[in-house]
Amino acid sequence: xxxxxxxxxxxxxxxxxxxxxxxxxxxxxxxxxxxxxxxxxxxxxxxxxxxxxxxxxxxxxxxxxxxxxxxxxxxxxxxxxxxxxxxxxxxxxxxxxxxxxxxxxxxxxxxxxxxxxxxxxxxxxxxxxxxxxxxxxxxxxxxxxxxxxxxxxxxxxxxxxxxxxxxxxxxxxxxxxxxxxxxxxxxxxxxxxxxxxxxxxxxxxxxxxxxxxxxxxxxxxxxxxxxxxxxxxxxxxxxxxxxxxxxxxxxxxxxxxxx
Amino acid sequence: xxxxxxxxxxxxxxxxxxxxxxxxxxxxxxxxxxxxxxxxxxxxxxxxxxxxxxxxxxxxxxxxxxxxxxxxxxxxxxxxxxxxxxxxxxxxxxxxxxxxxxxxxxxxxxxxxxxxxxxxxxxxxxxxxxxxxxxxxxxxxxxxxxxxxxxxxxxxxxxxxxxxxxxxxxxxxxxxxxxxxxxxxxxxxxxxxxxxxxxxxxxxxxxxxxxxxxxxxxxxxxxxxxxxxxxxxxxxxxxxxxxxxxxxxxxxxxxxxxxxxxxxxxxxxxxxxxxxxxxxxxxxxxxxxxxxxxxxxxxxxxxxxxxxxxxxxxxxxxxx
Numbered sequence: 001x002x003x004x005x006x007x008x009x010x011x012x013x014x015x016x017x018x019x020x021x022x023x024x025x026x027x028x029x030x031x032x033x034x035x036x037x038x039x040x041x042x043x044x045x046x047x048x049x050x051x052x053x054x055x056x057x058x059x060x061x062x063x064x065x066x067x068x069x070x071x072x073x074x075x076x077x078x079x080x081x082x083x084x085x086x087x088x089x090x091x092x093x094x095x096x097x098x099x100x101x102x103x104x105x106x107x108x109x110x111x112x113x114x115x116x117x118x119x120x121x122x123x124x125x126x127x128x129x130x131x132x133x134x135x136x137x138x139x140x141x142x143x144x145x146x147x148x149x150x151x152x153x154x155x156x157x158x159x160x161x162x163x164x165x166x167x168x169x170x171x172x173x174x175x176x177x178x179x180x181x182x183x184x185x186x187x188x189x190x191x192x193x194x195x196x197x198x199x200x201x202x203x204x205x206x207x208x209x210x211x212x213x214x215x216x217x218x219x220x221x222x223x224x225x226x227x228x229x230x231x232x233x234x235x236x237x238x239x240x241x242x243x244x245x246x247x248x249x250x251x252x253x254x255x256x257x258x259x
Numbered sequence: 260x261x262x263x264x265x266x267x268x269x270x271x272x273x274x275x276x277x278x279x280x281x282x283x284x285x286x287x288x289x290x291x292x293x294x295x296x297x298x299x300x301x302x303x304x305x306x307x308x309x310x311x312x313x314x315x316x317x318x319x320x321x322x323x324x325x326x327x328x329x330x331x332x333x334x335x336x337x338x339x340x341x342x343x344x345x346x347x348x349x350x351x352x353x354x355x356x357x358x359x360x361x362x363x364x365x366x367x368x369x370x371x372x373x374x375x376x377x378x379x380x381x382x383x384x385x386x387x388x389x390x391x392x393x394x395x396x397x398x399x400x401x402x403x404x405x406x407x408x409x410x411x412x413x414x415x416x417x418x419x420x421x422x423x424x425x426x427x428x429x430x431x432x433x434x435x436x437x438x439x440x441x442x443x444x445x446x447x448x449x450x451x452x453x454x455x456x457x458x459x460x461x462x463x464x465x466x467x468x469x470x471x472x473x474x475x476x477x478x479x480x481x482x483x484x485x486x487x488x489x490x491x492x493x494x495x496x497x498x499x500x501x502x503x504x505x506x507x508x509x510x511x512x513x514x515x516x517x518x519x520x521x522x523x524x525x526x527x528x529x530x531x532x533x534x535x536x537x538x539x540x541x542x543x544x545x546x547x548x549x550x551x552x553x554x555x556x557x558x559x560x561x562x563x564x565x566x567x568x569x570x571x572x573x574x575x576x577x578x579x
Contacts, residue, residue: 082485095480098575099498109484144575157481195375 004067006031006198007166012061014044014051021047022222025061029215031165032192034199036213036230038206038245044222049202053087054078065166074102083113086159090171093154096143100127103153104141109162109193128157132187149180156187164196170202185212206251210234218242266566277555278548282324285544291316292340292542293494295399314340327548337545341538346549354516354553356425357530361515363446364453368461371454376465377492391462397457402521406452407525422447423527446509449526453508453519457511464507465500472499501572509565513558515528516550 005028013023020043029035039043050056052063054070063070070081089095096105106125115121126136132153138146146154153171158165165229169188189212191197203209209216210230217227218241226239237243293316296307311317315326330337335345342349375391382388388478414420419429425445430438473480473496481495516531531550538546570576 050483053483055479079485079487082483087480087483089474089476089480089483094476097477097481097495097499101574108481108486112484112486112490188535 004064006066006187007031009052010062010064012048012051012058012063014047014056014058014060020222022219023060025224027217027224027227029198029200029243031198032196033215034192034201034213036209036216037200037202037242038207038209038216039219039221040204045202045219046170048219049087049168050164052200053085053168054082055087072237074137080113083109083162084164085166085168086162086164087168087170088155088159088172096151096158098142098144100143101139102134102141102143102146105154106139106158106161107144109158113162115162125157126160128161129154131160132157132190133183149183150240152176152180153187156184160191164197166198166200168200168202170210171204173203173205173208181208188212193196205249206245218245262570263563263567266563270563273559274552276557278327278552279324281548281551282320284325286320290542291544294542305547314338316402327545328456331552336549339538339543339546341543341546346545349500349546350531350549350553353531353534354530356528357516357519357532359425359442360446360523360530361453361519362530363520364450365511365515368454368457369508370463372458372461376462377469379462379466380469383470395459395462398455403452403456403522404525406455407449407522408458410448410452411526414448421445425529449519449522449528452522452526454520457518461507461511464503467505468500469496472496475499498572502569505568505572506565509561509563509568510558511561512564513561514560516557517554 009029010026012025014021015023025048027035037048039045047056048193051058058071061071065081065084070078073081101106101121103125106128107121110116110121116124122139126139129136129139134150134153134157138150143151143154155172173184176184185208188197188199192199199212201209201213206216211232213230215229215234216229217224218233218239219225220239220241226233226237226242228238233242234246237246261424291311292314293307293311296302296310297304308317315323318326327337330345335347336350337346337365338344339346339349379388379391405530410420414422420442425442427436427441427445430441478491478495478499486495517532519528520532520535522528523530524536527533532554535547535550537543538550
């Protein structure tokens with residue numbers, strides 16, 4: 001009998017008032033790997049990301065994480081599960097409460113899970129801050145005094161502080177300048193190497209995703225139309241949409257960077 | 260502190276402006292308290308002129324204004340010709356009655372509007388929200404005066420509520436708890452009308468600012484963190500929704516003296532309203548001016564209060 005994969009999604013679907021945002025999505029992902037989820041706007045990839053983290057409740061199908069069916073959990077078990085799966089939103093810069101300090105932001109997920117004492121929480125927070133390359137002294141700084149790139153790191157630090165197993169980044173790179181994108185990308189790769197984190201990267205930008213992801217799923221009109229390892233996908237794109245996305249990002253990277 | 264000082268100065272200047280303008284407008288309006296006398300054949304023109312001179316109405320405008328300011332500083336607020344007394348003592352009892360009415364109504368309206376608006380914002384799109392929307396829209400469309408009349412008719416028909424006044428005859432002989440109950444009984448109808456009048460605006464504002472807070476990216480991400488509802492509401496959503504509501508609360512406070520004037524007249528509440536109306540009819544200028552200035556002071560104070568609260572609550576304002 002084959003060992004269960006780390007994450008297995010089977011026939012997942014979500015409808016809003018009878019209109020499907022995506023349907024019959026099936027894929028699996030091994031621990032420590034990165035799946036890139038690409039597709040045009042409106043293809044359902046953000047909704048899929050929200051369902052995978054149980055921010056939205058899927059209307060059909062199953063999500064199995066480490067051999068547990070997350071869809072069958074009750075509310076309490078699901079709340080505990082949230083620590084394992086962390087979702088980082090679009091525009092992470094505005095996903096932080098502007099009234100909170102960095103310390104309040106990073107320790108809050110720990111606090112609501114009654115993790116340790118105030119002291120150990122702060123310790124954990126300052127470790128997380130260090131991991132993402134923010135100075136420990138910045139813990140007392142109000143969120144709104146950080147720059148866009150720093151807030152992005154803060155959002156990652158908050159997600160990391162409770163030591164998740166699966167990190168879902170929904171267009172979290174959008175709006176960051178290229179050097180910050182590169183820094184955060186390197187940070188993610190480094191964390192994956194050290195902690196064996198598993199990522200799902202949602203983006204419409206294929207060029208960004210193929211640098212980080214081992215495999216890529218292309219979504220269109222609510223379905224996964226192609227799912228392959230990055231090398232295969234780049235060498236032999238099957239679906240017309242994949243070719244289109246590939247051409248677009250090749251054109252961009254050839255025009256833009258000085259190699 | 261400098262910020263608050265600046266706002267205070269601003270408010271004082273505003274009050275001076277209001278008083279100067281009120282003086283100027285009163286001057287523009289034809290006639291004064293003694294105009295009626297001229298139509299009375301028993302009073303000679305000389306007598307009328309002498310009365311005017313005696314009351315100081317023939318002095319130039321700046322002189323009268325200076326005299327009035329001095330009187331305000333003494334707490335007299337000018338001299339009422341109709342009551343033949345300084346305005347101050349006439350006002351205080353009336354102000355107390357008005358504040359009792361509007362204070363109770365405003366407090367109750369907020370007490371209902373806050374949970375209702377929050378609930379509406381979380382239940383957007385459900386039939387409960389739609390029903391509440393329709394009811395509130397109807398309330399908004401019905402003039403307060405019509406409500407007052409309907410309430411009065413109900414009071415007369417059923418006899419369950421008094422149709423005017425603040426206390427029953429023989430109130431002084433009642434025990435303390437009975438007195439409170441009696442006032443509350445008299446208060447119920449006018450306060451009810453005011454609450455119904457304030458409710459639609461308040462609920463809509465609470466709903467709108469809560470909806471904005473709920474939809475803001477940081478609230479979404481807080482929910483994705485799995486933060487429990489109660490903590491989400493009190494630590495994240497309410498502080499985020501508070502700013503427009505604090506401004507609105509300041510305005511609520513500011514209208515305490517003016518919100519109920521008409522309702523008081525119609526429903527026979529012995530507050531500032533009936534006094535103000537009589538003073539206007541009689542052209543008892545000092546009394547009118549005192550009410551105007553007091554109302555304006557409340558408005559200024561309400562805004563100032565809101566500004567101070569905002570300044571304390573919101574780090575983004577402090578940083579500027």
